Amino acid sequence: MKAIVIALGVLLPVSHLAFASESRTADRTLSVTAEVDLDVISNPGGVTITTGSAASVHVHAVIRPMYGEADLGLADANIRALEQNPPIEQQGNRIRVGYVGNRELLRGVSIHFDIETPRDTQIRAHTTSGGIRIDGIAGPVSADSSSGRIEISNVAADIVIRNSSGAVVVRSPGGRVSARNNSGGIQVIGAHGPVDVETTSGRTEVSEVRGDVRSRTHSGGISIDNATGTVVANNHSGSIDVFQHTGPVQAETKSGAIRIAQISPAAITARTDSGPIKVDLAGGRGYMIDAQSDSGKVSGPATSGAERIAKLHRLKGQIGEGGPLVDLDTRSSRISVN
DSSP, rough: HHHHHHHHHHHHHHHHHHTTTTOHHHHHHEOSSOEEEEEEEEESSSEEEOOOOEEEEEEEEEEEOOOOOHHHHHHHHHHHHHHOOOOOOETTTTEEESSSSSGGGGGEEEEEEEEEEEEEEEEEESSSOOOEEESSOOEHHHEESSSSSEEEHHHHHHOOEEEEEOEEEEOOOOEEEEEEEEEOEEEEEEEEEEEEEEEEEEEEEEEESSSSSEEEESSSSEEEEESSOEEEEEESSSSSEEEEOOHHHHEEEESSOEEESSSSOOEEEEEEESOOOOEEEOTTTEEEEEEEEESSSSSOOOOOOEEEESSSSSSEEEEOOOOOOEEEEEEEOEEOOO
16 A cells, blocks of 8 residues: 555656646637738747738747646646636737747747748747748838847848857848847848848858848858948958959958958958968959068969069069959958959
């Protein structure tokens, strides 16, 4: 009999844990008649927003317990309360999701929202802990997270992103992209408008951009590939690569290499305190060049014109019939111009 009592004493907490750890869901479909103004918050959890019916917004909420809570009974009670009355509000075409009036209901739980909305929707999405994914929306879109991955694809209008910790990925944006990330990389692919990105710690990759690019980072590499507008890149500690470029370039880093390759002539300015500079100019075209290194060799093509200086640490003059200025300067490394 004692053994049976002990066994039951062990099983009861386990049974309670299994009961309290069950996820629950809530669904709402809201009719709309015009452009939707969607405001979503998930603290914590996550948000996924995709294109759905042109006449409705469907919200699917998955409410889960957060493991490690001392009072699993409280978590279960909160899950049931949120299931019965999910935080979904509508005023005409303005919809708010995740705004819980009684914050005590969020103790011990997380809510992930999967939302289908008409393409003609503008979005504000925020998470304290959890990812944000948005795809196929006209926009504009504003997204910020304290901790989580942000992934936005195929948004026609402007995009503004703020992230404290986690990767940021933007694919095929139609408007301007502005992204700030404290700890994590930024990747922008196939932008049809200008791109302005900044990260404190993380690699930045920007490719296939039909507009100007401005990139800043404190620690991490910057790579910009196949951009058609002006590129301005500033790095405190890390390399800068600008390849297949057709517009002007301004690149500066305190510590790291700079590599630039143009496919049509445009002005280039490159500065580095400690690191080499390598520039591949557009073939068969004219430039003016002024390259110097305080303590490194400077090499490049033959120059001509009224003024020509060719020394171990400096190369200045005209290439071909002349053209845009290539102004290169490093304090402690080599310079190579091809």
